Amino acid sequence: MQSKGMRRSRLPAVLAAMALAVSACGSGGGSPGASKVVMISSQFVPTTEQEAMRKGVLANFNGTVEFIGADPGPFNAQIRAQQKAGKGDISLIGGLDGDFSAFAADGLLTDLSDVATSLADVGINKDYLKLGKLGTDKQLYIPWVQATYIMVARTEALTYLPAGADIKKLTWDQLTEWGANIKAKTGEPKLGFPAGELGLLHRFFQGYAYPSFTGGVNTTFTGDAANKMWTWMQKTWQYVNPQSTTYGFMQEPLQSGEVWVAWDHVARLIDALKDPKAFVAFPVPSGPKGKAFMPVVVGLAIPTTSSNVAGAKELIKYLLQPKTQAATLTSVSFFPVIGAGLPGDLSPGLKAEADAVAAQQSAGDALPALLPVGLGDQGGAYNKVFQDAFQQIVIGGKDPATVLKSLVPTLQGVFTTSKAPCWLPDPPSQGPCQVQ
Amino acid sequence: MTSRLGWAPYALLLPSLLFFVVFFATPGVQAFALAFQAPDGTFGLASVQRMLGDPKFSGALTTTVALVILVIPIQLVLAMSMALVINSRLKGQGLWLYVYALPLGISELAAGIVWVSIFTQSGWLNSILLGLGVIDRPITWQSAETPWLLIMCVVIAEAWRATSIIMIILVAGLQSIPREFLEAADVCGATTWQKIRRVVLPMLRPSLQVAVILRTIMAFQTFATVIALAGSGLNVLAGEAQRWATDINDEHVAAAYAGLILVLSLAGTVLFLVLLPTREEQQA
Numbered sequence: 266m267q268s269k270g271m272r273r274s275r276l277p278a279v280l281a282a283m284a285l286a287v288s289a290c291g292s293g294g295g296s297p298g299a300s301k302v303v304m305i306s307s308q309f310v311p312t313t314e315q316e317a318m319r320k321g322v323l324a325n326f327n328g329t330v331e332f333i334g335a336d337p338g339p340f341n342a343q344i345r346a347q348q349k350a351g352k353g354d355i356s357l358i359g360g361l362d363g364d365f366s367a368f369a370a371d372g373l374l375t376d377l378s379d380v381a382t383s384l385a386d387v388g389i390n391k392d393y394l395k396l397g398k399l400g401t402d403k404q405l406y407i408p409w410v411q412a413t414y415i416m417v418a419r420t421e422a423l424t425y426l427p428a429g430a431d432i433k434k435l436t437w438d439q440l441t442e443w444g445a446n447i448k449a450k451t452g453e454p455k456l457g458f459p460a461g462e463l464g465l466l467h468r469f470f471q472g473y474a475y476p477s478f479t480g481g482v483n484t485t486f487t488g489d490a491a492n493k494m495w496t497w498m499q500k501t502w503q504y505v506n507p508q509s510t511t512y513g514f515m516q517e518p519l520q521s522g523e524v525w526v527a528w529d530h531v532a533r534l535i536d537a538l539k540d541p542k543a544f545v546a547f548p549v550p551s552g553p554k555g556k557a558f559m560p561v562v563v564g565l566a567i568p569t570t571s572s573n574v575a576g577a578k579e580l581i582k583y584l585l586q587p588k589t590q591a592a593t594l595t596s597v598s599f600f601p602v603i604g605a606g607l608p609g610d611l612s613p614g615l616k617a618e619a620d621a622v623a624a625q626q627s628a629g630d631a632l633p634a635l636l637p638v639g640l641g642d643q644g645g646a647y648n649k650v651f652q653d654a655f656q657q658i659v660i661g662g663k664d665p666a667t668v669l670k671s672l673v674p675t676l677q678g679v680f681t682t683s684k685a686p687c688w689l690p691d692p693p694s695q696g697p698c699q700v701q
Numbered sequence: 702m703t704s705r706l707g708w709a710p711y712a713l714l715l716p717s718l719l720f721f722v723v724f725f726a727t728p729g730v731q732a733f734a735l736a737f738q739a740p741d742g743t744f745g746l747a748s749v750q751r752m753l754g755d756p757k758f759s760g761a762l763t764t765t766v767a768l769v770i771l772v773i774p775i776q777l778v779l780a781m782s783m784a785l786v787i788n789s790r791l792k793g794q795g796l797w798l799y800v801y802a803l804p805l806g807i808s809e810l811a812a813g814i815v816w817v818s819i820f821t822q823s824g825w826l827n828s829i830l831l832g833l834g835v836i837d838r839p840i841t842w843q844s845a846e847t848p849w850l851l852i853m854c855v856v857i858a859e860a861w862r863a864t865s866i867i868m869i870i871l872v873a874g875l876q877s878i879p880r881e882f883l884e885a886a887d888v889c890g891a892t893t894w895q896k897i898r899r900v901v902l903p904m905l906r907p908s909l910q911v912a913v914i915l916r917t918i919m920a921f922q923t924f925a926t927v928i929a930l931a932g933s934g935l936n937v938l939a940g941e942a943q944r945w946a947t948d949i950n951d952e953h954v955a956a957a958y959a960g961l962i963l964v965l966s967l968a969g970t971v972l973f974l975v976l977l978p979t980r981e982e983q984q985a
Contacts, residue, residue, distance in 0.1 A: 461932030
């Protein structure tokens with residue numbers, strides 16, 4: 266009887282606790298102050314990068330920012346859903362040129378010409394500003410930060426460089442030879458690529474291997490030059506650590522010594538470069554058509570459904586200030602796009618990366634290859650074509666010509682669905698890009 | 702009895718029925734509808750064909766089925782042994798229950814990452830083997846070039862992670878076996894093995910059935926351990942469903958994968974219902 270009484274007497278307390286919990290859920294995320302800006306970004310998605318953005322970059326903004334890093338699917342789905350609803354929480358979008366061109370095509374972006382004018386004194390890179398107009402007379406996004414992909418090697422690997430090779434002017438064949446030398450001397454394959462679930466290997470094919478071997482990507486998807494590139498990759502793979510299919514960020518296997526020479530995104534190599542005595546950064550090798558590399562420009566745009574345009578504009582201005590740009594560099598290793606250039610007190614790792622990037626861009630045979638443009642929600646399907654080609658040709662050992670031919674309909678389907686024209690280094694196309 | 706209770710049993714069932722309809726049946730039907738729809742909204746087999754024609758499909762199906770076939774017998778034997786240890790009323794049996802149940806509190810992905818630190822080239826396993834002089838250079842356990850080794854890594858990680866859930870069901874089953882039965886067996890001079898075979902296992906059949914069915918359904922959904930340990934080196938059905946939904950942004954093909962997982966889980970359930978009928982089912 267007593268226990269029954271106790272249970273009964275506890276009931277109001279339990280109900281009160283539940284009510285509190287429910288009310289707490291309702292006001293989740295703090296008070297909706299006037300300056301709260303919800304920002305969604307297709308970049309800085311890994312948890313560590315999101316945390317670095319929040320703590321290292323956004324914390325000093327004069328207002329509250331809710332930063333959401335989202336994979337391509339949810340990123341596009343959320344922005345599109347708010348467009349359909351005609352209103353939404355998302356006030357600011359951080360994304361790539363390719364993300365924005367699809368949104369702009371559907372009239373989803375606000376003109377930011379006034380923000381660009383007010384930022385005249387920070388000196389945003391003019392070429393990037395022009396990119397941000399997406400071929401219109403409106404400033405549809407403001408360039409924010411930039412990055413690219415480079416190579417990093419452990420210093421003990423340098424003794425195995427092919428005879429007469431200059432690390433700043435390597436060719437892809439020399440890289441293979443380097444890997445072969447290391448394997449011959451140490452007995453272990455020590456080249457490395459980020460071919461794991463979180464890895465960016467598809468960018469290696471889209472921005473590096475394909476353009477440097479074939480001079481294009483989509484218009485040269487099949488053919489002799491493409492077959493030659495894949496055959497090179499098949500040959501090189503015997504000198505690549507087979508555990509590469511589990512690697513997301515190459516800095517970790519480089520640090521553990523599982524890999525001695527690796528290609529990856531600057532933000533995913535920086536931890537290794539924090540020890541300048543143990544690691545060197547250098548430009549990517551060249552192929553028959555030049556030293557292809559993929560510049561990554563991240564921009565900021567305000568959707569027409571934004572519930573806090575004024576706050577979002579303030580946040581853009583804050584993110585483009587020299588101090589914030591320097592903080593972004595040290596927090597997430599994405600480089601500034603403003604005239605102030607790099608801060609003087611750069612850490613050795615960032616200095617090594619900056620030098621490698623500069624050498625890459627200024628090389629005589631430099632061949633910039635853009636990130637996919639205008640694919641919208643087909644971006645993932647586009648990447649899958651290159652991942653599938655890699656799985657079948659390199660891991661599965663199948664004939665490149667046969668596999669590539671079988672993938673052409675899927676790749677063409679991506680362009681037909683998204684209506685995306687070709688982008689550099691492919692020649693421009695009238696209408697959707699035609700795969701060849 | 703029924704007349705005295707009136708509509709009360711049905712009223713009591715109503716909340717769980719509502720829950721089932723709103724959160725399981727409706728989305729389930731919607732998912733099936735999605736699978737049989739093309740991105741342009743027309744009904745047909747386009748998305749299912751896209752799934753079947755995908756280069757990763759056959760690998761994902763084979764790996765998933767291989768995982769189910771390998772992991773369940775191993776787990777069943779392990780869980781049975783663990784449950785017998787706990788039920789043996791040895792000294793410190795409570796401690797064993799806690800030790801065995803520990804992995805239950807660890808998420809699938811976290812367990813995967815723990816096992817990566819063991820199996821990676823510079824990980825614990827190679828360090829110990831090198832230290833003992835068993836090998837003279839690290840073995841690559843997680844290579845896409847040796848998929849069976851990779852599957853073995855996943856099986857070990859899965860066995861470690863999810864055996865305790867089976868064990869708990871079996872412990873509950875063991876504790877519901879009346880002591881008199883075992884005492885009677887003792888009186889008749891049965892050995893331990895005979896007691897297990899003739900008394901414990903037959904009486905444990907309903908628990909075994911539940912445990913095996915639950916674990917089969919879970920095994921068809923295995924996903925994070927594979928991603929952590931094998932990366933792009935192994936594909937499983939649930940991983941492909943996730944990839945099509947979030948990376949490739951095609952909910953129709955993702956739904957086709959989800960539908961296939963459901964069909965396979967159902968088939969597994971029916972198989973175990975037939976193979977391990979309980980006494981009520983045998984009489985029916």
